Amino acid sequence: xxxxxxxxxxxxxxxxxxxxxxxxxxxLFLLGTTILGFVAVHSLVxxxxxxxKITRDFDADQVFxxxxxxVDLIIKNKGRSxxxxxxxxxxxxxxxxxxxxxxxxxxxxxxxxxxxKYHLNCRLRGQFRLGNPSLRIYNPSFLFYxxxxxxxxxxxxxxxxxxxxxxxxxxxxxxxxxxxAMPIRRIGTSGExxxxxEYSPGDDFKNINWRVFGRTRKLMVNQFEREDISDIMLVxxxxxxxxxxxxxxxxxxxxxxxxxxxVSYFLRARNRVGLTIYGETVKVINPDTGERHLYNxxxxxxxxxxxxxxxxxxxxxxxxxFTPRSPxxxxxxxxxxxxxxxxxxxxxxxxxxxTIIAPDTLNYxxxxxxxxxxxxxxxxxxxxxxxxxxxxxGARAMRWDPETxxxxxxxxxxx
Amino acid sequence: xxxITSLSFMQAIATFSLMSCLGLAYVINPIExxxxxxxxxxxxxxxxxxxxxxxxxxxxxxxxxxxxFTGTSYIFLSMNKKVYDYFLLFxxxxxxxxxxxxxxxxxxxxxxxxxxxFLWFWxxxxxxxxMTGIWQNSIGNQVISAFLILVMPxxxxxxxxxxxxxxxxxxxxxxxxLELSYGHTRYSRLARVMYFxxxxxxxxxxxxxxxxxxxxxxxxxxxxxxxxxxxxGDILPDSFSNSIEFNTIYGQALSILVFFMIWAVLQTLFxxxxxxxxxxx
Numbered sequence: 001x002x003x004x005x006x007x008x009x010x011x012x013x014x015x016x017x018x019x020x021x022x023x024x025x026x027x028l029f030l031l032g033t034t035i036l037g038f039v040a041v042h043s044l045v046x047x048x049x050x051x052x053k054i055t056r057d058f059d060a061d062q063v064f065x066x067x068x069x070x071v072d073l074i075i076k077n078k079g080r081s082x083x084x085x086x087x088x089x090x091x092x093x094x095x096x097x098x099x100x101x102x103x104x105x106x107x108x109x110x111x112x113x114x115x116x117k118y119h120l121n122c123r124l125r126g127q128f129r130l131g132n133p134s135l136r137i138y139n140p141s142f143l144f145y146x147x148x149x150x151x152x153x154x155x156x157x158x159x160x161x162x163x164x165x166x167x168x169x170x171x172x173x174x175x176x177x178x179x180x181a182m183p184i185r186r187i188g189t190s191g192e193x194x195x196x197x198e199y200s201p202g203d204d205f206k207n208i209n210w211r212v213f214g215r216t217r218k219l220m221v222n223q224f225e226r227e228d229i230s231d232i233m234l235v236x237x238x239x240x241x242x243x244x245x246x247x248x249x250x251x252x253x254x255x256x257x258x259x260x261x262x263v264s265y266f267l268r269a270r271n272r273v274g275l276t277i278y279g280e281t282v283k284v285i286n287p288d289t290g291e292r293h294l295y296n297x298x299x300x301x302x303x304x305x306x307x308x309x310x311x312x313x314x315x316x317x318x319x320x321x322f323t324p325r326s327p328x329x330x331x332x333x334x335x336x337x338x339x340x341x342x343x344x345x346x347x348x349x350x351x352x353x354x355t356i357i358a359p360d361t362l363n364y365x366x367x368x369x370x371x372x373x374x375x376x377x378x379x380x381x382x383x384x385x386x387x388x389x390x391x392x393x394g395a396r397a398m399r400w401d402p403e404t405x406x407x408x409x410x411x412x413x414x415x
Numbered sequence: 416x417x418x419i420t421s422l423s424f425m426q427a428i429a430t431f432s433l434m435s436c437l438g439l440a441y442v443i444n445p446i447e448x449x450x451x452x453x454x455x456x457x458x459x460x461x462x463x464x465x466x467x468x469x470x471x472x473x474x475x476x477x478x479x480x481x482x483x484f485t486g487t488s489y490i491f492l493s494m495n496k497k498v499y500d501y502f503l504l505f506x507x508x509x510x511x512x513x514x515x516x517x518x519x520x521x522x523x524x525x526x527x528x529x530x531x532x533f534l535w536f537w538x539x540x541x542x543x544x545x546m547t548g549i550w551q552n553s554i555g556n557q558v559i560s561a562f563l564i565l566v567m568p569x570x571x572x573x574x575x576x577x578x579x580x581x582x583x584x585x586x587x588x589x590x591x592x593l594e595l596s597y598g599h600t601r602y603s604r605l606a607r608v609m610y611f612x613x614x615x616x617x618x619x620x621x622x623x624x625x626x627x628x629x630x631x632x633x634x635x636x637x638x639x640x641x642x643x644x645x646x647x648g649d650i651l652p653d654s655f656s657n658s659i660e661f662n663t664i665y666g667q668a669l670s671i672l673v674f675f676m677i678w679a680v681l682q683t684l685f686x687x688x689x690x691x692x693x694x695x696x
Contacts, residue, residue, distance in 0.1 A: 005597070017671055021664040024573030027443050027582045028565070029664060030637065034586045036675050037636035041629050043682055083621040105605055106614040107621050114614060140625040141594055142601055 006143040009039050046139040051079030054133050056154045065125050065161035073116040077108040084138045090131035094124045122158040125302045130154045159298040160260040165407040196220045231272045231287045231323040237332030238279030243306025254359040254402040255331040256301045263297050276315045280308025284318045311339030325351040333358045334386045354395035418616045429595035433545040436588035440568040441475040442581045448570030471534050482539020486546030552600040644670035
């Protein structure tokens with residue numbers, strides 16, 4: 001391809017060669033000839049085909065939101081040496097370059113390998129596709145260029161950010177046969193203190209509370225909580241309305257982070273955790289345990305998009321297969337869902353221990369002028385009504401300000 | 416050599432080329448024959464109703480040195496917007512004072528000296544504009560300066576093969592000026608974006624090396640294009656090669672255009688295969 005400079009040079013050279021004879025001027029004539037000669041010579045410099053292979057390498061297998069990832073763009077020259085090679089790595093708009101650059105200009109000798117390193121900041125969960133890197137070869141004086149895309153696509157899965165959680169006490173009335181790590185408010189043998197009672201023959205001496213004995217002269221023994229494995233079902237609202245707000249600050253993103261934190265916490269405690277996502281369709285991940293299951297759920301959360309308008313009642317069918325009286329945690333704002341009241345009533349009626357976490361981004365939306373103050377007050381009042389309604393059905397419900405730590409907010413409502 | 420050193424080197428050589436091509440332009444075309452200065456002379460004569468410019472010193476070296484001084488001052492003054500504005504105001508007031516005092520023949524004002532400076536300023540103006548283009552990365556100024564270097568010295572007398580060496584020197588330094596000043600603008604812009612890159616330095620060195628080689632090749636190609644005229648004279652019928660048209664500069668011009676036309680055809684044929692291979696890539 002010709003650049004504008006080349007066109008101007010050829011135009012000027014031709015004009016000088018044609019015009020100079022009229023004033024019998026050898027100087028301009030020779031200048032015109034030289035300019036044309038210069039373009040002709042340069043049409044042979046750094047314009048032949050090249051053979052360059054480009055691959056990408058990431059420093060981490062799993063990338064979490066707001067965590068940096070280092071990309072090595074490996075450029076291998078398999079053809080002739082290239083003097084001016086401009087490379088632009090096509091990145092999705094959701095990731096931003098933190099340091100270094102995805103744009104570079106290099107000189108490549110034959111068989112030379114160059115690595116362009118840059119760091120990305122992934123601020124949004126999702127499954128992203130890094131497109132083909134674009135190449136541009138210029139000849140040294142910017143007279144000709146050639147552009148091409150090199151086939152080298154990569155995918156980058158950014159998992160939702162997880163918060164370190166501790167002490168979330170979800171009591172269940174339905175302990176399973178084998179003890180596990182889910183603390184329930186029953187007497188057992190875990191390290192958590194439950195209460196004291198009078199000594200009776202057969203009690204272990206090491207459980208005697210000697211401090212109380214010193215005070216009251218009565219033998220009392222300490223009692224501890226029992227820990228049990230429990231099945232927990234998490235429900236994620238991914239309806240279109242949950243995407244309201246900015247790309248980064250919207251209820252769905254915060255819901256995904258909350259779910260990721262809870263799943264990680266419960267699985268660490270060796271519980272079985274399942275996930276139901278409803279929005280455009282209902283997607284169910286059956287309860288299971290282990291590291292692999294965690295990444296299955298995180299990958300599913302990374303792929304979630306705010307779509308559809310299915311109500312909460314659509315998950316009821318799938319809940320029937322779930323262990324009765326187990327904890328169910330719904331992460332939803334319950335906005336514009338006419339079926340929510342009926343669905344919540346049915347969930348509690350079946351004996352599930354229901355907890356509702358409603359991520360509240362209304363303050364942010366109002367401050368950012370995404371919604372008007374009138375809409376804010378209406379939406380806020382509606383959310384309060386939903387929370388009150390859920391509490392009246394026996395559920396533990398809370399408005400969660402995503403700026404606050406989830407475990408702290410959750411501890412307040414569970415207390 | 417570091418990138419910034421290479422870029423400064425380019426600027427220095429470009430400035431030197433700019434001065435040498437303007438100097439050689441006036442060696443080839445004496446200022447007395449210049450249509451531009453003849454026009455200014457006629458205009459000034461019309462205003463004052465007497466000869467003004469022809470009584471002044473028309474030293475090209477003085478003009479170039481004044482241009483160099485003005486250009487340097489301008490570049491330094493541009494670093495401070497306020498000083499720059501006052502400087503422009505000062506120049507404007509000075510020009511008006513020269514004009515008014517000489518028009519009214521107010522001898523207390525040294526208008527003879529200032530007129531002399533004014534004439535040298537005009538001679539050196541391509542240097543001033545060109546320097547601004549080089550050191551402030553303004554492609555517009557580079558183009559205007561190149562245009563002035565070509566146009567200002569031109570006269571109707573013409574020139575012949577007797578002046579071939581100054582002409583070749585002019586052509587070489589003119590192309591060098593264009594390439595280095597434009598190259599500096601592009602590469603310095605890229606250097607700002609590629610501040611983190613170590614490889615960019617090698618690209619810049621490649622440009623400088625290639626420029627020297629391609630300029631040498633271009634001069635050789637120009638000679639070949641010139642010889643092509645003689646070659647055409649040998650292969651064409653006598654009636655054609657002995658004609659007046661063929662043996663003047665018009666004939667040479669046509670031969671050169673034929674030479675580059677043949678080059679373009681060969682290049683197109685070559686490029687066709689090249690493009691096909693690009694698609695396969």
